[in-house]
Amino acid sequence: MTDRYDGTPASRARKAVDAAGAGDAGTIDEIAELPDAPAILSSADGTIVQVTEQAIRMAGVVDAADLLGARLAELVVRDGPVSRLRGAEDVAVRVLTWPHPNDDALRVTVLTDVRDLLPDNGSRVGVEVVDERARLIDAQRIAKVGSWSVYPETGQMYHSPVLKELFYASGTEDVFDGVNMVVAVRPDDQPKADDFGVRLRSAPVGKLVEVELHDHTDRVFLCTGRVERDAADRIERIEGTVQDVTEQRLLERQLRDERRKLHDAQRAARLGTWEWDATTGATQLSEMMREICGHLPGDPTTYDGYIEGVHPEDRTRVDQAWRGLARRFEPVEIEHRFIRRDGAVRTLRAHGAAIRDPDGRLVLVGTAQDVTEQRTALTRMERSSQRFTDLVAVTPVGIGLFDQDEHLVDANDALCDLLGYRLEQLRGMSARQMTHPDERDSGLRAASDESASSRSGRRKVPQRLLIRSDGEPVYCELHVALSVQDDGTRFWLVVFQDITERRRAAEALRYQATHDDLTGLPNRAAVKQLLGQLLGRADSAGVAVLFCDIDNFKRVNDSLGHDAGDELLVALARRLEGGLPEGCTAARLSGDEFLIICSDISAVGGLDSLATRVAGLLRTAVPVHGQLIRVSASIGAAVPSGGGSGGEDLLRFADAAMFEAKRRGAGKVSLASPALMASADRQLHLEGQLREALNNDGLTLHYQPVVASDGTVLTAEALVRWPHPDRGLLSPDAFLPVAEQGDLLRELDRWVLRTALREASTWPTPNGRQVGIAVNLAGLVPGGADFVDVVADTVAECGLDWNRVILELVETALVDLPSRTRQAMGELVARGVRFAVDDFGTGYSSLARLKDLPAQIIKVDRRFVAGVGGDPSDFAVAQAVVGMARAMGRLCVAEGVETATQFHVLSGVGVDAYQGWLFSRPMPSREFRALLETGPLPLLNDR
Structure with a gap:
């Protein structure tokens, strides 16, 4: 079969018609009904498929065949603000295009002859129209406003050049489709854009509809529109504008921020502003000023109303000051009390001055700051200062003020009593002169440094040994601070707390913690400390421990009572203290158990010699409650084994040796042998297992x-x-x-x-x-x-x-x-x-x-x-x-x-x-x- 299309314009028209589903080329006039005007029907690719007689005549051709199959873009060419129709002679036309109502694949184009409006035709009206249009576009460009119009019936749309420029900058060229916004709005603004189209379609004639939208670059556009309707209330035309208001909104936001900052600053400072027209008495108060004075929003304010709120005791003084400002225009600064409507009394610090406004008129302006809290704090400070002065005078601890050279300038009575001097005698005395000669550090600067170290947790508050006027020593805890007077002079503030009795009590507590209450001998805590020191020496091999248990001591307690037993223990303690050789220390662990620690066993003749001597001291007759009681002791001895034995190990080994001696009979001595120490270790292991079993x-x-x-x-x-x-x-x-x-x-x-x-x-x-x-x-x-x-x-x-x-x-x-x-x-x-x-x-x-x-x-x-x-x-x-x-x-x-x-x-x-x-x-x-x-x-x- 041969191709029915031969490439001629008519053939291309038939091909376009077939593509549009309109039949063959013989029925071109039947494709669609066109307006009774110069009209052209074109396919989706712009091929002309039908023309009216008016269009044939305007194009200056013989018949439709000369136009069918041609491209619409070749026939109608854009030329500045108008288009040109190519033909026998160029014709200036205005082009209106819309989709065909029966077939979306076809478009209807109507041409309007506008040659009589162009300046080259010599038409004064045409020149004015073009000039006006150019001026309008320039004005739109300056104002960043674009215009648009839509004809819903025909689908005809108009976008001003400025509108295209605006949205081209936003990344889109299609601005509207009918009445729906299709600009690249921010996703969260899309519902607002859709609502804008809905409101436009339902708006009455002439009602302006507005919406503000953001594009994806965060530019802000103010979109407006309104509709025109025919007699049947159908929408004939929708028109509107789009204005880029990004800069205006930015300025408005900056202005709001500045106003907010000013308002926040005024609120933070409790500072309000005012203006006063002395001629009329009218005043204008800032929002903060109204709040300070207790005025409600909208309340009228006048100078007389302000004066009525001033405290009666301050009113005359304040009125004279402001009247003087109004007459002589001299700046005023005044502080007064103000009674708010709620009865609260506030203290205001006000400033006023006369300035000229832009019209050259003198205007009285000023500020008022609520300083109630500051004045209350100042009053509190003054009272506190007085209380401090009174407190220094009556406080029971000594307080002294020293100059930078550490000489006493002033002191309270307690310090005079503490050191036994009159104030006249103390003045001029240096800190060094007050310090006992045995005290190494005597300066305040060293004490201050130690106090600083104390605050950081490295050292305690320093203690100093001072000397009284009678030569008696007195221990004091010093709290030292370097301060500055109002005139900038530096001075030392020193608090002297007498801790002499506290030190004595502490020493007594330390003694009690390390000594037995009954006998006065060192106790278990002291034994651990002493053994730790001795075994930490290089020559610790000479250390020996003797564990002594009084035989049958329980019978003394049970038969004669605990008092008799205590008396016996004290007597034995005194015998040990008086009879042990030098380098040996007696201690009482508990009950009837005594411990002998020897620092150098060779210096006392060896372990056997020492054990014999201790056994002899504890084998004696002691008179108790009128009876002569004979006692003896079982003694276990231990020396370091060379395997790194600690103090607890020595005590444990000596204890085990003592039990071995007691099994052999009263008054026996036993040495902790390796086998015995191994047994003691087993007992210790068994103790650990028992402890674990209990847990x-x-x-x-x-x-x-x-x-x-x-x-x-x-x-x-x-x-x-x-x-x-x-x-x-x-x-x-x-x-x-x-x-x-x-x-x-x-x-x-x-x-x-x-x-x-x-x-x-x-x-x-x-x-x-x-x-x-x-x-x-x-x-x-x-x-x-x-x-x-x-x-x-x-x-x-x-x-x-x-x-x-x-x-x-x-x-x-x-x-x-x-x-x-x-x-x-x-x-x-x-x-x-x-x-x-x-x-x-x-x-x-x-x-x-x-x-x-x-x-x-x-x-x-x-x-x-x-x-x-x-x-x-x-x-x-x-x-x-x-x-x-x-x-x-x-x-x-x-x-x-x-x-x-x-x-x-x-x-x-x-x-x-x-x-x-x-x-x-x-x-x-x-x-x-x-x-x-x-x-x-x-x-x-x-x-």
């Missing part, structure tokens, strides 16, 4: 029942066991001495008490009766300061009834109880707790003391119970104890009952309850719970 609940409790004669379980005694990871289950005999040496008995007691009460709270109640729990205490004793609190807190924590708790104490712990201990025990007894005397009969006390023991239960020691069946003495002791306990209303419990004979004998003398292997061995908590659930134990005759 991690690594111990366990076994319970041994205490039963009545019918087999009913009354109570159970909690007995601690240690499941050692290496040595198996350890009984208390294996680790209680370790706990005692490691000061862990108190912590161990707290653990046992807490654990026993917690487990007992879960025990079953056979026949509805609750079983009591007994805990033996060794470190947590009633004499402790927090004994009652510890017990009470534990009982409350475990939720146990008070009457189920029994606290067991050995007999010796209950002898010669001070009133505070008795009071503590009484508080717990009042709540329901019962106390039991454990191992009664072994404490070297007579049976007569039984009535003084604050206990409700007496436990007969197993040593007497063991022989009741065959030893008359044991039977007599048991019988006496039971009889006295019953007579005093105490419950009697027999410990260590292992045979039926023992049970029957004890039952015959009236024992209330029994504890021993005959009934049950100590058992773990789970087994004891099972025992309680079975009910009473079988009667002995049934076994």
Whole structure:
């Protein structure tokens, strides 16, 4: 098939028509209806597809074929403010273009002949129109205003050149599409642009619609528009302007910022401004001025109204000053009080002056500042200064003023009394003359430097030793400050605080902290300090430590009382002080333990010689309370092992050697051998393991029942066991001495008490009766300061009834109880707790003391119970104890009952309850719970 298009203008027209879907070239006149005017129909690519007869004639061609297929851009060419129609002769035309209403791919172009308006036609009107248009465009360019118009019916649009210039700078050439803004507005302004189009379409005729928009470069445009409507209320035309107001808005913002800054400055300074027309009396007040005077916004203000607000006592003076300004135009500065409408009295500092305004008239202007707070502060300062002066005069500490050469200028009475001089004698005296000759630093400058160091935390406030007029020394704490007087003269302000008594008290406290209260010998703290110094020397190998324990000292306390024991300890301390060789220091650690520290063992003849001499000093007869008491001591000695032993190690080794000596008998001496030191290390390791077990609940409790004669379980005694990871289950005999040496008995007691009460709270109640729990205490004793609190807190924590708790104490712990201990025990007894005397009969006390023991239960020691069946003495002791306990209303419990004979004998003398292997061995908590659930134990005759 051959191509139906041959490239001629007519052929191109047919091709464009076909592309537009209009049929073939033979029906060009039928494509669309055009206006009855010079009109051209073109395709999307600008090809002419239809023309009217008027357009053919205006183009000066013979028929339509000469135009069809040509390009519209070739036929109509832009030429300055108008267009030219190319043809037989160029014709000046005005071009209007809009989309075809039936086909968006076609556009309708109408040409209007404007040759009669052009200047080259000699038309005066045309010249004026062009000139006016040029002037209008220049004016728009100067004002940065572009105009636009839109014809909605035809789609015709007009954009002035300035409008295109404005939006070209914003990065877009298309400004409007119909009435919708399509400029590159900032995203947050797009809703405002859309709303502008909506408001334009619905606005009545002539109503101006405005919107302010920002483009993506933050330029600001003020867009306006209005509509024209026909008789049917259809929009014929929309026109408007777009003005670049970026600079105006910037200036407005700067002006607002400046006004805000001025307002903020006035508010911060409480400063207002005013103008006064003295002729009319009218005044103008700034916003801050109104606020200062208490005026509401909009209230009229006059000079008379201002004067009425001035305080009556200041009014005449103020009015005369301002009247003088109005007459003589001399600047005025005045301060006065002002009464606001709310009754508040403010102090104002006002300035006024006469100036000429731009019209040459004299105007009275000024400021007023609210200085109430400043005046109040100044008054407060003046009063404070007076109070300071009065305070210096009456203060009990010495205060002195010294000049720059450190000579006294003035002083208060307290300083005169402190140094024993009259003020006339002190004046002119230098700080050096007031300082004791033994004081190395005597200048104020050195004291000031030390004070500065003190403020930075490096040194304390300096102390100085001064000298009184009678030669007596006095210690003072100096607070030194270098200050400046009003005239600029520098001076020293020094406060002298007498700390003589404080130093004496501090020295006494230091002595008490490092010395034993009873004997006056150095205590454990002093021993640690001295050993640290000696072992830190290069020749520390010559140091030796002797640990001395008085034999059978406990018997002296128990038989003769603690006062007798104290008297014995003091006498032995004096013997050690007087009998030790030079270089040896005696100390008391605790109880009946003394320590001898030798700085150079070779200087005293060796360790054996020193040990023999110390043993001789402690082996003596001492008169105490009218009796001659013979004593001796077990002594353990230790020297550094060469392996870097510290002071604590030496004490530990000497202590272990002392226990070894005590095992060999009274009055023996033992040296800490390597084997003994290794054993002590093992004991220390065991102590660490025990401490860890206490912290991690690594111990366990076994319970041994205490039963009545019918087999009913009354109570159970909690007995601690240690499941050692290496040595198996350890009984208390294996680790209680370790706990005692490691000061862990108190912590161990707290653990046992807490654990026993917690487990007992879960025990079953056979026949509805609750079983009591007994805990033996060794470190947590009633004499402790927090004994009652510890017990009470534990009982409350475990939720146990008070009457189920029994606290067991050995007999010796209950002898010669001070009133505070008795009071503590009484508080717990009042709540329901019962106390039991454990191992009664072994404490070297007579049976007569039984009535003084604050206990409700007496436990007969197993040593007497063991022989009741065959030893008359044991039977007599048991019988006496039971009889006295019953007579005093105490419950009697027999410990260590292992045979039926023992049970029957004890039952015959009236024992209330029994504890021993005959009934049950100590058992773990789970087994004891099972025992309680079975009910009473079988009667002995049934076994």
